[in-house]
Amino acid sequence: MARQIERKVTIIRGISAASLAVLVILCANILGAAAAFADRDSPQFHRGACEGSYPGWLRGVVDGYHDLSLSSVKDPSSVLQMVPTPEELTSADERLGYGEGLKEGFKLGVSYGVELGRAARTAESDAETMGQMTARFQAFVQEHCGDLIAALDWKKTFMNTAETSTVATLNEAQLAMHLAATANQLAISAEEMARGAQEAEAKGDLPAALKFRATAQSSAQMSASFAQMARSHAAAGREEAVQAIIDAEAAAERAKKAVDGAGG
Structure with a gap:
């Protein structure tokens, strides 16, 4: 009995830790953890990638949770047709970076969301994959956010073309998941x-x-x-x-x- 309980506790802790790690690393970078810009890219590009990463991750987690086929991972650029670029991003480099952040966050989020859906509905889920996707997302955020502040308003950043969902609503949805x-x-x-x-x-x-x-x-x-x-x-x-x-x-x-x- 002790081994059975220990196994379930390990799975539950893995799910909770992975979710918490995503939020912690995002908040830490938004609040100003220092990191150097990549030499080959402009600060505006990095700002855009930083701003697009978490919205992309959320869109991916939510979509992955509902679609266990992983089909969206094959073409992460599909998120660019689903999620409009915020109008307040006027720099061409920043808009380009936002798209890159969306795509990378979306790709990793879908893989994570698929396993999250399995954990919510079945006895089969891969906590290791969830941890790997979380770590890769953290690395992307660390690379592009640095000491930047992602200043987008989550309640006004739309996550579908119908403008019925925002970063804020998707965040609540992934917490429920x-x-x-x-x-x-x-x-x-x-x-x-x-x-x-x-x-x-x-x-x-x-x-x-x-x-x-x-x-x-x-x-x-x-x-x-x-x-x-x-x-x-x-x-x-x-x-x-x-x-x-x-x-x-x-x-x-x-x-x-x-x-x-x-x-x-």
């Missing part, structure tokens, strides 16, 4: 512990059955809590977060059903 993934991993743990309780009880090992059942109940309660948090973020994330609500609520319901079926 991470919460859904955690809710699902906790539900999987609850199901495993519930089965352990039934097996122990069948063998007449009541103390072990009680321990399994208590752990299952705890996991189910936490799964329900994460599902509730996903709903709160999804409300701000609008249509992009609908699937995350469905995934989180389905996970919490599975966990509850498993605990109810374990008796006691």
Whole structure:
């Protein structure tokens, strides 16, 4: 039982750590971590790449979460047709850099989002791939942001041609998706512990059955809590977060059903 719990905790921590690492490195660079510009490019290009990186990452994570085919990674330039360039970027170099940031962030974000979707819906996910994509995104941000301040207004930076989603709404959506993934991993743990309780009880090992059942109940309660948090973020994330609500609520319901079926 201890090994089963440890494995689930490792997966959950991996998902949470990867998400937190992206936000930390972005904020650190926005606040002014020093780094040198690449000699071959202008400061305006780097500024644009810095400004486009996180919007591209978010667009990729959200799209990857909904499309497990990874088809978008084959042509990351497709994001340029989906996401308009902010009008306040007037320099040609900055606009070009913004497109490069969008493409790189999008490519890495899609790969990350695919695994995040699997973690939210199945027992199969690749935390190593998620970590690798996060590290590559961090490296890109470090290279291009330096001591620049990405001054775009997230609430006014549109992320689709219909202008119904912004960086701010996609950020809320991806938070809901991470919460859904955690809710699902906790539900999987609850199901495993519930089965352990039934097996122990069948063998007449009541103390072990009680321990399994208590752990299952705890996991189910936490799964329900994460599902509730996903709903709160999804409300701000609008249509992009609908699937995350469905995934989180389905996970919490599975966990509850498993605990109810374990008796006691």
